[in-house]
Amino acid sequence: MPPRLKPAPKLAEQFYSSPQWRTLIKQIKQERGNWCEICGSTSRVIGDHIKERKDGGAPLDPANIQLLCITHHNIKTARERSHRALGQT
Numbered sequence: 001m002p003p004r005l006k007p008a009p010k011l012a013e014q015f016y017s018s019p020q021w022r023t024l025i026k027q028i029k030q031e032r033g034n035w036c037e038i039c040g041s042t043s044r045v046i047g048d049h050i051k052e053r054k055d056g057g058a059p060l061d062p063a064n065i066q067l068l069c070i071t072h073h074n075i076k077t078a079r080e081r082s083h084r085a086l087g088q089t
């Protein structure tokens, strides 16, 4: 039997589906408004860590969380990945 490559466990997704995270984002959206903090889009707004947890950012501190539309979240994620790949973290 060929070895099956299993994807790494997606701990991040577990975190982002936790009740603590969902409740916090709900509160932040109520306080700040449910729109992207960069472009003001109101479609598919999600909570994002300004400093990522793997970089030592506080997971449930509102000061470390910004609301982004999916577009800006993807841009930020892609930029951080490329910086990481180049060793510029």
Ligand SMILES: [Zn+2]
Pocket: 036, 037, 038, 039, 040, 041, 068, 069, 070, 071, 072
């Ligand atoms: Zn945006």
